[in-house]
Amino acid sequence: MQDRPLALPHVFHRAEQYFGHKPLVTAEVDGERTTTIAEWAERVRRLATVLDTLDVSADGRVGTFGWNTARHLELYMAAPCSGRVLHTLNIRLFPEQLVYIANHAEDEVVFVDRSLLPLLWPLVDRFETVRHYVVIDDGADVPVPDDPRVHDYEALLAAATPFAGDFVVADENTAAAMCYTSGTTGNPKGVVYSHRSAVLHALITLIADGAALSEHDVVMPVVPMFHANAWGLPYGCLLAGSSIVFPGPNMTPQAVARLLERHRVTVTGGVPTIWMGMLPLLADHDLTPLRTILCGGSAVPRALSESYREAIGVPMLHAWGMTETSPIATMSVLRSHHAELAEAERADLRARQGQPVPLVDLRLVDPGTGEIQPWDDVTSGEIQAAGPWIAAEYYRGEGGGAQFTEDGWLRTGDVAAVDRYGSVRLVDRTKDLIKSGGEWIGSVELENEIMAHPKVAEAAVIAIPHEKWVERPLACVVVKPGETLTAEEVIAHLEPRVAKWWLPDAVEFIDEVPKTSVGKFSKKTLREKFGGYQVPGQTPVT
Template identity: 80%
Template structure:
């Protein structure tokens, strides 16, 4: 017996039309180059989406073409977020922090036909354009920068393109909810970056997660500022969630300095925001000089945030981070923290430990922990650890064009995430490490993440990353790479003394190296690969 419900596709046109019909009065603010701001409404934004839809047709862009973007977080970028998929095309956000060879590879592998680029980023992209034969047009979006624009027939002006295009009338339709809506490339796997293709169905379902109470809980009364880049797993789905809920939006544009971010949060009385831990590390020292009392949700993800950082924000602002975990392949939200009834009887220190976890799996997402050596399931006893494997309607089942040969996917269809964790009996995940970042010393595992968190709890430490160094006797031993806060001084001995009461004796780093900055990946995570390359050949004491 079948149900008797209407069979209507879960597709992005619904989110667009809902925002256009109900929330046209809501404001979208974009910070521009040089400190200015541009303001629009969802109603005017929607007209631009309709003009852009016509423009893509007028330019002869294929029906299912990949539409590349090389842009900051802006209202114009949000227009592309809807115009491309609502016309049956595929939004392809290009990471502005990638190396030139990676960027060229990705644009060519995706077969982008057109790329929209912010003027302040054009100088970064233009030298590569002759190596992108499939790209027929480069559309320059004015973000307030006055950098020169090449006199080339392939170059178009975004504002002029919209002005010359009549708005599409009627309703957008996507008949098959499994049609591709957007794609992002991940560099978190071996070899070349691999394409993750999101469907309309997966994107709509994932968007609902940002509205649930045991999560960001976005609502119409919110003012939301997505700090996480719109090229990083579609800004964790926040732009779609904002349109679905009808929130006001603030986009930080090209100025991503901590000072600019905290000023926007204060000026626009932002209530919900999200960013990676390195962003919040930069903002923390500025909190005393700004009023951020309007904030009710601070989403933090991308990598495990130190407990000391989360608790520092809680002490300053009265709210802890809303921890989340995921990856490009999980759209990206797979788990979220929120307090539960069984936490009420815990001590404050115990609750702080819980707040530092990545939380329970999101509704509709299934997780399991698997021993990477035996393939056996690991019990959720908060002691034993295993690789997180994920399954669900917004979890990737393979990479674009079959890249990777299925190595990251199990025979029964689960995603191998490469993250190692433990989980308690309630399903609260405690991220331990990446499989490639664990330190295996004498046959036992040492968590680089836990060591880093304890080091960064030292009041004089700004950043810390722990890497494995080969050792003749123990196979590998940990080395701590530490960044000292400006104006402070610190010795290796002080770091070790700080750690002694906090970790097992055999976890203590064999050496502490002081560096100017922990290198970052293209999405703001600590780049331990860069550190491992830097310290290749490093000789440990006694090895």
Template identity: 80%
Template sequence: MRGLMQDRPLSLPHVFHRAEQLFGHKTIVTATVTGRTRTTIAEWAVRVRRLATALDTLGVSADGRVGTFCWNTARHLELYLAAPCTGRVLHTLNIRLFPEQLVYIAEHAADEVVFVDRSLLPLLLPLIDKMPTVRRYVVIDDGADHAVPDDERFLDYEELLAASEPFEGRFRVDDENTAAAMCYTSGTTGNPKGVVYSHRSSVLHSFFTLTTDGPALSERDVVMPVVPMFHANAWGLPYGILMAGADTVFPGPNMTPDAILELLASEKVTVTGGVPTIWMGALPKLGEHDLSSLRTILCGGSAVPRSLSEAYREAIGVPMFQAWGMTETSPIATTGTARSHHDELDEDGRADMRARQGHPVPLVELRIVDPETGEEQPWDDTATGEVQAAGPWIASEYYRGEGGGAQFTEDGWLRTGDVASVDRYGSFRLVDRTKDLIKSGGEWISSVELENEIMAHPAVAEAAVIAIPHEKWVERPLACIVVKPGQSVTKDELVAFLEPRVAKWWLPDAVEIIDEVPKTSVGKFSKKTLRDKFSGYRIDAPDSTG
């Protein structure tokens, strides 16, 4: 017996038409090089319709890849809808990748056109002759003073839209499983790998952003995605904002702590999201701004230090709202919301709860598996294993089938490379990345947990822990720390601080003071860079004790 419900595709045209029809009066604010621009969703929707026609004019094929090399702006949001709503595939290019990686990605995805913010032209221009599939570059003028080449391949965005009539009627994508967007992983070894999101996965993930145990976006919110729109579709926030009908604030090219905090305050933002390094940089300046409108600070991309979350709670009354996932999980797979069994906890216990990555969100299934035996591990908050994921917005393979053998299990689960333990209520606690664990004397040391304890020291701004070869113990931890301005800390002082907090054999054998922890293209700590920097380091040497 079949259900007698209408069979309508879960596709992004629904998100567009819902926003256009119901929320035309809501605003979209963008901070540009020259100041802020304001528009309404109704005005924005007309521009989306013009852009849809323009993609035809540009000759983009029916399922052609539309590259974007842009900041978080209203113009970028126009591309977020115009490309997939016309059957094309949005391909957000990471502006912080190395040039050779950008060239590889653009060619691998076969981008046919690239839309680029004028302020980013200096990064893209040296590469254009190395991207043979790209026939047109469309420059979005964000006020930057960079010359546009006198080259027939380059077009002006506003002129293109002005010459295009708005698409009439309703957009249609009949097959919900067709590609809507693609992003490339940035943290894997070898070449980046393409993750292709379907219309179905994007719509389902957008629904999740409206749930109470998720970001809980609503029509009453003012949302500012600080996480880049070129990184895993800004955690699904752009589509979720449109589905909810919230007001939107985009930070544009100025990503300094002062600029971000000023926008949060002046636009009375209620929900924002970004990686921990963003919020670390803003922490010393919180007292200079009125952030009383904020109710949620979504934080993810890497484990959120307990000390960082508590510092925000103490300063503005809003701790971090932790989420976990990766490009391959669209990306949100868990959220750290408080549950009823946490009600009796004291403040210290609540802080510990918030330091966990939290529970699997609806429609996502997770398990932890011993990477050597393949056996599923118990949820007793003691056993650890690699996190594996399954669900309707979890990748099933990479674009062109590359690298799939190592990343996906025989029964179709995604191997995330993260190691965690899980309590009996299903709350995940990230232990480490499999490649970042430190094997000392046959026992594992979690670099993430050790970093969190180091960053609780009042003189430490940032900390990253890596494994260093050791003659007796195979590997031992090296702590690379950034000291706060005007502060100091010695190795002995740091070890004394850690002694009551971690097992004795976890204590770092060496401490190095560095100017800053290197970051990846999406703002995570780059331990690979640190491992390369200290590749010749030997803890046994008498002059290498920090």
């Protein structure tokens, strides 16, 4: 068989050759901009020579600090097809993390949306390796610094000669892109994607038992392009020839709903938060063409998915993964033996994380003993993952020992039970498990039970030290506006629902659960807040 590399130039040339007439729509600050794949491809060819003009190293890191736009997609292709490494910076990170990441990755240039300059520019003097800032003018009324390092994106493209001929990346294991985990402990860690992993992952977004991206689709990635490659949707769309709608900077539920309706979007994807926000708007929008709502980033609440199914006939399609898994590892696709089940049972199944997609392998391992656990849907363990788009290490080998097994599997840090069909059901994060008297208490299960209380808006459960049991649960509860609730009522609500020894030793009421930059519960922040917590009436831990 021919030794043809699995590399992004194939995806680029395929889109350029076969799908040049297909539209790319971006909602910019100053209105919608529509272009075609053919125009986009010509700009990608110009951008590739711009990177040469800016003297970006042959394998240099090309930072992006931008919204979801067609111009961001130009960078998604021009950087890897010209041999560079696309580095999507998360615009929601704290300044210290951004500075750390840009320096750690040794970004040589950062492409920044004009509307995001106020977030980025204050940091530039702390960026040690960035030589150029290229401003993509999205119409925002924001001053552009008068600085020799600053360039205008459109001016550079206009002055550039388009790269002629075929892009070639001969070794499919060449780095194509990188993304830093917004890890909750320690410094962010870089994950480097190869051309091979990017192409294989893009293929997986096309399979029938998955997102099933097709040339007939109009796809709107609401998930940010700096969030684990927007779950592979951009490369998948280019491979399939789907039309793409980019929401740009206005990511309010109102704006998203308007775009879904106006462009007759068929497939979209985003974290649960955006769909929660859009729920009240469903009645006012005709979303008939919508067939798939990919949802991930955190567990999809069953009630949310059911609300969508009841309102518009489309439940969430839950996918599970992480930056280290490119990110798609499992998808909760109903199977043929589920066809006859009652809708309530089908909803339970859809709320699971689902089976591994093709090419991904999972195993369930006891986090204490390291022993392989059975798939009986009861026994829980850490999920470990292997596959051609799963990380083998972090950039520059950091944190490696802890996160990767000796035989090369990724420790995902997610604790789950797996049923006999290989369907994953997450119960906790390994670091959030509470070890009480030698037995594990699942914090996520406790949280789910507390959040089922009608007066509770949010709840997070963390471990606090205990003299006798080593650790015991503390429930941090956010009460819905206008409601009142006591610790006793929370415990009384839990008593019929969980084992007696799982009952939290204390309940604290808080204003909100702190969140990470990608919207997940930050239990690290809670643990810091409640460090040295003393349960009234208990013996202090010494």
